[in-house]
Amino acid sequence: MTTDFEPQIVGFLCRWCSYPGADLAGSSRIIYPPSLRVIRVPCSGRVDPLFVLKAFQEGADGVMVLGCHPGDCHYMEGNYHVRRRYSLMHRLLDYIGIEEGRLLVDWVSASEGRRFAEVAREFTAQVQALGPWGGKRIDS
């Protein structure tokens, strides 16, 4: 695949765990690809699957929804709902042609700076392999 393709990835990061995790990765100078556009949300449970669909429609090549590990949610059950919503949304998106590899839902705690960079790097490579999606492409 063209390696010079710089994927645009939208990341919904929950402010209690994955956002501080990303901060930690930054402050401890861990390198991870710049393809991520971060949107801070109060909880991964706040991420309406329509946000993901809208992100793809507006031209994202990949979307990440990162929350606290199940059981650690600051609001107790946000990520439990995320599991249900996105296990379903994943299959629906794949069914209409947005490949499964373009959506990642994962858990990163505030102390896992290294793991965040790892997740970001892996997912960027995965999206890079899939090539550009660019929602508007569906129009051309």
Next chain:
Amino acid sequence: MIAEIRAKARELLENGQVRCFIGYEEGTRGRVRPAFVYEPQDVDRLIWDERCTHNLAVYLHQFQHPLKRGEEPPRVGILVKPCDSRSLNVLLHEKQIERERLYVIGLTCNGVRVNGQPQERCQRCSERVPLVYNLVMGDVPKTIGREDYADVARLERMSPAERLAFWTQEFDRCIRCYACRQACPACYCFECVAEQLDPPWMGIAMDLSQKQFFHVMRAYHLAGRCSGCGACEEACPMEIPLSLLNRKIAKEVEALFEYRAGQDVETPPPLATFKKEEELPL
């Protein structure tokens, strides 16, 4: 069967148990259409045969408000086939309608026909007796269908690029007339995402990405709520295979959460609840 339906409807209207009886009547050009009978002497307009495909539960929303100001919301009689009864269960489960204001006549069903063609969804249908009713009519059909989601599987076997091409071509034909949404009993939002200005989810343009967003959004919003009644597909003027979308959701909801829409009014809906220890493929 039609004689008993008419007799019961006349009785309900005469003793004032219902203000209006919703059924089917002969339309023009050999077509059948929903009928609204307010007077006992008009019950003879009611008919019942294989052409009665419409899901009448969609009309219950308009009877939630009093017909005249100051009156009680009207009590209504309604005919339901098994798939319509599932829609009714969804509406009852979501507290949209009070059960005691409905007199439900359930009709066993051997499958309906559109323009004389038997419907695939009926050949696959395993519930031939309605799930909710005050009174049930008709003998239980022997032939029971089996749900195998073959049509959905055919699409799943395609590659993502092929599926994208398939849906792009289908959504391209959509003219955003919203007949699918308006015919669907589960779509009763006061202001649909498609028309919301704040946040502006969608624009007014008739371009492909807007139409794709609308149909995928609507399919997702039917998770655990679509009773598979086929009203959307039969209303679509552009003959877009919408049930392929909704049945994929129904199949996944059943596989992931063992939940089928409209079975009862107690089991918590799949996306409104969770099990802490459940493992779900993300």
Next chain:
Amino acid sequence: MNATTRESLLAWLDGLSKSMTLIAPQAVEEQICYRPIAESSEIVLDFGRTDLPAKEYFLPSTHVLFSIERGDKGVSIEEPSLERERVVFGLRPCDARALRVLDALFLEEEPVDPYYAERREKTTLIGLACREMSPECFCTSLGLAPDDASDVDLMLTEVDGGYAVQVVTEKGRVLLGDLIMEEWEGTLPQVTGREELPILEAEAWPQHFNHAYWAHLADRCLSCRLCTYLCPTCRCFDVRDYETPNRDIERVCAWDSCLAEGYRRIAGGHDPRPTKMERLRNRFYCKFCYYPKDFGPIACVGCGRCIAKCPVNVDIAEVLESVAAL
């Protein structure tokens, strides 16, 4: 009169599509719609009536009124324009008359709509007479005929061995160019009409405005937009701005429907037509009472598309008969 064969007709159309955008009926899944054509083999010649009217090419479902560039020297407005001339082939007389109905509002009423005017002016219409009336058609009740050639530039009528060609306007004659034709003496086939529907004239409609019939009719209406989007003479539109990916702004004009819930709701919530009965009634009054009073022609051409596709059988022919009998 002259006639041409099917082969030379298609060859001629291929020639046209080199310099103009050729729009003709094409099979799309199981439906027939007017679509831009790459080569004439894609054109469908034997069909009853297209599923969608040709309205899309004169009042597009979406078009940009202008775009606003916010440069450093402030704001500038750019208006788009049609690059290529176009030819619409296979237009049925009812769709052609529908354009004449829309002309009464968009061209003959001040101010002229420049977008519609440009599309009308840069398009040549080639009609194709109907062989017989589809079940839902009632164009003869509107003073139209299945072989009426008055609203097109060129009229083709299927005859044995090919198509009779009638030149109707100068614009059509110019387009003929090198179409191979030869003399043809035969008489055009007669299309059997249908007994006419009783249509009240505009002044007689107001008296039935508050009749209970409308509430009875609207009970089953789903309040969707299907009949207005399929209708060749419905012309309501919505206008809004949207930002393009490169941060310019486009003022987009798109179809709208008077049946849509909230069509008349103003910010703050007041809605003069809150119920679907009022909205459905307005559709029939607009066509048979308001439009004729305000702009002249009846805004219906009897194409029957709304009859064929309404999910709950709100049948305009039945409505006309019922209203006439009120």
Next chain:
Amino acid sequence: MAWATRKDWGNPYRPYLGTLVGVRDLATDIKMFQVELDDAEARKDFAYRPGQFAFVSAFGVGEAPFGLTSTPLRGPVLEFAVNKVGTVTSALHGLGEGDTVGVRGPFGNWFPLDEMKGKNVILLGGGIGGAPLRPVIHTILDNRADYGKLAILWAARSPSLLVFTEEFDDWRAAPHTELHLTVDRGDETWTDNVGLITELLDQVAPSPENAVTVTCGPPIMIKFTLLTLEKLGFTPEQMIVTLEAKMKCGMGKCGRCNLGEKYVCTDGPVFSYVEVARFLESF
């Protein structure tokens, strides 16, 4: 067409570009926008009369119709009173002086100021409904001798929603001019009338003798005001109203603002009660 004050339309969907030369608060959630059209030619073309309206564009969101609250003879600056209720109005409220807006028009017919000459004029403004009446007041004050007594009845839901409060003193000071204020709900500083405009109308009880009334406000207010005027002996010819409706073009094309076969944008927005009574639909 009644509104043919402008001859050459060119592209009637294309707004003139204008710059906001003044933005100030009139009342809670209501701002006064003063727009000067950039192009001199446009300023000349934009000859309007009191009662007409124009579409103001908040580029990026859309455009919406607003009654012109400025008076043509008092200068080239166009003034609009904008109540923040929807997407376009909220976008406008986000703009400041120096920003660019679009103005399209003028549309609609206008107040029959010539026929009103020599008569007593009664103006009934409900909330922001006072905006289209302001140019009538200014025209009368500028040509005071041409008109009889002027009674201004100004109402609002609460004192903070009364518009043009800073001009009340000029209006009171003008010869043969009375200003009556009322609010649905007063507050601790409010000393004037409390109650609906219809109650104020009964109290003021202007004489229908050689008089004409102009009413503008929320639809419910117009309906009841007209009933009260009828009770006070005013004939339909003496009752002028200016209506609002959802509009998308302003020139009868988009099919959006019809009341029966009348279009609010081209046959109105100014109607006499004679016409309103014959509308098939209520506004």
